[in-house]
Amino acid sequence: MNTKNNKRFRDMDKKLKATMLELLETTDFEKITVKSICETAHVNRSTFYAHYSDVYEIMEQMEEHLNEELLESYTGSPQEKDSVFPMWPFIPFLRHIKKHACFYRTALKQRRDFPLKQGYEPMWNQIIKPKCIAAGITSESEMLYYFVYFQAGFTMVLRRWVDTGCHESEEVVARIIENCIPAIWNTIQ
Template sequence: MNTKNNQRYRETEIRMDAAMLELMKHTEFEKITVKKICETAEVNRSTFYAHFTDIYDMLDRMEDFLHQELLESYPSHSNPEDLPFSDPLILLFLQHIRKHQYFYRIALQTRRAFPLKQGFEPMWNLILKPRCQAAGITSEDEMMYYFVYFQAGFTMVVKRWVDTGCKESESRIAQTLKNCIPAVWQTSKGDLE
């Protein structure tokens, strides 16, 4: 029986994800349909809907999976306070984006809203909030404005990089991202070196 989270269920979902990624390489997102995903993955429509509510749900879940893959790629001895500002961790992030650029090109085009603290919880709690507090900002509402500013800029830099086929080197984009860090978070010059 193919019940949720058994081996067969997971293998089917992986096939559908792979089909979606393959379609993303050469098809505009607006032209990707459930029918095409099912044909490529060799599954029925009912199988697709047993796993996902629609294509956007599929994208969201694929993004969650890739986010988890990214987190697992960070060295276990990494200090969470280094995120996202240390060169090695930014480079790992950008290598991950380059590896999955077909997915991120579409995910960033179809994003309906910035994820704000969702998925950014460690960055918010361990880095951004303490840096705002160190700068004398105590209102979480005001902190959130800085966070939104940083996240929007960060996302748009990555989107531009992906939209241009990741032509620039990871180190060049990493430097651009570091240059965009709000001055209020740069508590000391040595933090970013």
């Protein structure tokens, strides 16, 4: 019986995702097919279709998995937070993006919004909202405009970073991002 709780099913799911990541390192996403995934993983197409309906679904589920991994990374130690504050909220995010750069290179190509559906909470709660409140902005509606602006810029900075091979350190990119939000930072400083 093939269910998501079955260990063999879960192991095959991991294998298919690993194969997808392997292919993303050498092949443009648009050229990856179910057939190429199956051939590389040495599995039948029926096995793939027991898990996913197409290559878009596997990417979507990989993004959800990586999102969970990212959220877990925000449990950094207080020493780490103090050592790079106020950049600290960016550092775990950037480390995560760098670790999975081949996936995000593809995921960010067509993005205009934040790369992870739930990955924004730490940045909203630890950066945008406190900075807006400190600047005297109390309307959450107005804060959301700052955040939308921040999301678009942040996403494009990430895209450039992964497109150029993540050569700059996470700290350098965090500083660049921090300096890119002068409307909030300059009001407070």
